[in-house]
Amino acid sequence: MMELDNFIFDLIAQEQDRQMKDLELIASENYVSPQVMQVTGSVLTNKYAEGYPGRRYYAGCEVVDQVEQAAIDRIKEVFNASYANVQPHSGSQANAAVLSACLKPGDKILGFDLVQGGHLTHGASVNFSGKLYKTSFYGVDKETGFLNYDQIQEIALRERPNLIIAGATAYSRDIDYQRFRAIADSVGALLLADIAHPAGLIAKGLLSDPIPHCHVVTSTTHKTLRGPRGGIILMGADFENPFGLQDNKGNIRMMSSLLDASVFPGNQGGPLMHIIAAKAVAFGEILTAEYDSYIRQVQRNAKAFENALRTHNFDMVSGGTDNHLLLIDLSSWSISGREAELVLNNAGITLNKNMIPFDTKSALQTSGIRVGTPAITTRGLLEKDMETIVDLMGDALRSKDDANKLKGIKEKVSSWMMDYPLY
Numbered sequence: 574m575m576e577l578d579n580f581i582f583d584l585i586a587q588e589q590d591r592q593m594k595d596l597e598l599i600a601s602e603n604y605v606s607p608q609v610m611q612v613t614g615s616v617l618t619n620k621y622a623e624g625y626p627g628r629r630y631y632a633g634c635e636v637v638d639q640v641e642q643a644a645i646d647r648i649k650e651v652f653n654a655s656y657a658n659v660q661p662h663s664g665s666q667a668n669a670a671v672l673s674a675c676l677k678p679g680d681k682i683l684g685f686d687l688v689q690g691g692h693l694t695h696g697a698s699v700n701f702s703g704k705l706y707k708t709s710f711y712g713v714d715k716e717t718g719f720l721n722y723d724q725i726q727e728i729a730l731r732e733r734p735n736l737i738i739a740g741a742t743a744y745s746r747d748i749d750y751q752r753f754r755a756i757a758d759s760v761g762a763l764l765l766a767d768i769a770h771p772a773g774l775i776a777k778g779l780l781s782d783p784i785p786h787c788h789v790v791t792s793t794t795h796k797t798l799r800g801p802r803g804g805i806i807l808m809g810a811d812f813e814n815p816f817g818l819q820d821n822k823g824n825i826r827m828m829s830s831l832l833d834a835s836v837f838p839g840n841q842g843g844p845l846m847h848i849i850a851a852k853a854v855a856f857g858e859i860l861t862a863e864y865d866s867y868i869r870q871v872q873r874n875a876k877a878f879e880n881a882l883r884t885h886n887f888d889m890v891s892g893g894t895d896n897h898l899l900l901i902d903l904s905s906w907s908i909s910g911r912e913a914e915l916v917l918n919n920a921g922i923t924l925n926k927n928m929i930p931f932d933t934k935s936a937l938q939t940s941g942i943r944v945g946t947p948a949i950t951t952r953g954l955l956e957k958d959m960e961t962i963v964d965l966m967g968d969a970l971r972s973k974d975d976a977n978k979l980k981g982i983k984e985k986v987s988s989w990m991m992d993y994p995l996y
């Protein structure tokens with residue numbers, strides 16, 4: 574036996590302590606169940622299984638084939654999808670696989686602007702998606718903070734993209750995928766919905782469903798879906814290859830096989846079988862009544878958070894939320910997002926700075942912060958607790974230079990959180 578790596582185990586213990594004690598408002602984070610946690614640390618991490626169930630490049634895959642098939646079957650049931658690929662290592666990898674299956678370098682994509690709420694993989698210049706493809710962007714309406722579909726239609730007609738991405742990382746409103754499909758059809762573009770953030774709410778019918786309208790759908794598995802870190806690719810109706818897309822040998826194939834080939838061997842090698850098993854477990858959990866009440870509570874808590882923010886004089890982009898997150902505009906508090914993130918972190922409240930649409934500050938400073946309810950709802954917090962949280966946030970921001978006061982709030986937060994044990 575090798576000696577225990579105390580250095581790393583000590584750090585893990587410290588991180589576990591932090592996760593137990595802090596109030597976790599990062600909109601993209603969650604706490605997985607004990608069984609999902611256990612499976613991510615299982616012997617499946619030892620197995621190579623390049624390929625897909627029943628057609629692998631390694632021996633000894635009889636067991637992991639069943640694991641992957643279960644993950645595929647369960648997520649298809651969750652979303653009523655006709656196709657699923659559960660191998661992408663992350664949401665970004667899922668997007669990379671879709672873009673490289675559907676586009677040639679130099680083709681055009683239209684995505685949600687990163688500085689207004691989009692994701693890096695939707696065409697940001699620092700990302701592969703901005704380097705390989707010609708990009709154009711849509712954003713939100715300056716007055717309302719909502720997507721303006723007439724404007725998106727205009728941009729699409731002007732730019733003639735080959736592929737449009739509907740989806741965001743910091744947008745608190747529902748998305749009209751049917752309208753997006755009409756826009757895509759009007760210019761002959763493929764439509765990709767990236768539901769990395771709101772996937773759990775979509776799965777339970779709490780937001781509009783992209784599956785009937787979009788050619789391809791991608792998601793992460795670790796945000797509202799509450800699984801291990803990872804990605805998935807789904808398809809609903811457009812199972813056939815509507816645009817006659819070709820593989821690298823020039824053959825027109827089904828979309829499903831183009832996507833599969835793009836994940837492996839196109840963009841990845843061996844799948845992470847321990848993670849795929851943990852995805853299967855999480856997807857099984859999503860099919861239960863317990864998850865159904867969980868995700869409904871996530872949305873109710875976000876609404877209660879919105880109401881509490883309003884009574885405490887916080888401005889919100891678009892004035893509120895339909896989903897699990899809120900973008901807070903701190904302009905009237907004369908504090909930057911960066912400073913607010915630091916101050917609140919010192920008070921035991923974890924969240925992230927975020928640019929607001931038409932922000933006058935840089936991405937490193939920002940005028941906003943983003944909050945979400947998926948993690949605190951897993952801890953068991955309810956509507957009435959949102960008032961307490963916003964109260965604590967206001968207190969901390971008003972006492973930003975008072976280290977003792979912030980320490981006091983941090984102690985209050987941690988003793989509160991210890992009443993909601995996790996593992």
Ligand SMILES: *Cc1c(COP(=O)(O)O)cnc(C)c1O
Pocket residue numbers: 601662663664665666691692694740741742767768769770793803804
């Ligand atoms: C979080 C997110 C991703 C990427 O997820 P990673 O797993 O971090 O790569 C992709 N798209 C959107 C919209 C996201 O919010």
